[in-house]
Amino acid sequence: MSKFKKKKSGELPPVSTAALPDIVFMLLFFFMTVTTFKKDDYKVAQNLPYADQIQKLDKTDPVIYIYAGKPSERYRKDVGSQPKIQLNDKFADVSEIKDYWINTVNTELGEQFRNVAITALKVDNQTNMGLVSDIKQELRKINALKINYTTRPGSSSQNLK
Numbered sequence: 001m002s003k004f005k006k007k008k009s010g011e012l013p014p015v016s017t018a019a020l021p022d023i024v025f026m027l028l029f030f031f032m033t034v035t036t037f038k039k040d041d042y043k044v045a046q047n048l049p050y051a052d053q054i055q056k057l058d059k060t061d062p063v064i065y066i067y068a069g070k071p072s073e074r075y076r077k078d079v080g081s082q083p084k085i086q087l088n089d090k091f092a093d094v095s096e097i098k099d100y101w102i103n104t105v106n107t108e109l110g111e112q113f114r115n116v117a118i119t120a121l122k123v124d125n126q127t128n129m130g131l132v133s134d135i136k137q138e139l140r141k142i143n144a145l146k147i148n149y150t151t152r153p154g155s156s157s158q159n160l161k
Contacts, residue, residue, distance in 0.1 A: 044069035044086045049125035050154035057120075057148065062113040064104050064144075066097065068131055069124025083127045085135065094131075097138040122150045125159055 044067050057063060067086035071079050075091075084091050087100045105114050119139055123132055139147065 041089050042067065042086070043072055043075055043089070043091060044084055045072060045124040045126070046122060047124050047126065048122065048150055048152045050158040051149075051151035052153075052155050054151055054153055057118065062109045062117045063120050063148070064101060064109075064117055065120050065122060066100075066135060067122045068135065069127050083124070083131050085131070094134045094138055097135060098142050101139070101142060101144055116146070117144070118146045118148050119144050120148045120150050 046067070046069065068083060070076075070081060070083050071091070079091055085094065085097070086092065087096060092100065101119065105111065105117055109117055121132065121135065136147065139145070
C-alpha cells in the first residue's frame with residue numbers, strides 16, 4: 001500500500017460556509033440602521049391642494065403635524081363623513097390640540113424648541129375653512145404661531161378641478 005492517495009480526477013473542493021453567518025448579520029445590521037418606519041397611519045383623506053409658490057422646510061426644523069380632512073372609507077362607518085382632525089394615530093377634537101401640541105414639544109422635541117417649533121397643517125383640499133380656523137384659534141391660545149400649510153407643487157388653478 002502506498003502512503004499517499006491519488007487525487008480524484010477533477011473534483012472541486014466543497015465551498016466553505018464559515019463566513020456565511022457573518023455576512024448575514026452584517027446585512028441584518030445594515031438594514032436595521034437604514035430603515036425608517038412610517039410615523040403615522042392616515043385616517044383622513046390626504047388630497048393636498050396645489051400651490052405655485054412653495055418652500056421646503058429644512059429637515060432639522062422641529063415640526064408638529066396636524067392632519068385634517070374627511071375620514072377614509074374604512075373609518076366612515078364609525079365616525080361619519082364630516083371632516084375630522086387626526087393627531088398621531090387617532091381622531092381628535094379641536095380642544096385636544098393644545099394638550100397634543102404641548103406634550104409633543106415636551107416629549108419628542110424638548111422644551112428648548114417650544115418657540116421655534118413649526119406646526120404643519122396637512123389639510124385635504126375638500127375640507128372647509130371653518131375647521132382650519134378652529135385649529136388656528138386653538139394654536140393661538142398656546143402661542144404656537146409658526147404655521148405651515150403642506151401642499152403639492154403645481155398651479156393653484158388645479159385646485160378647482
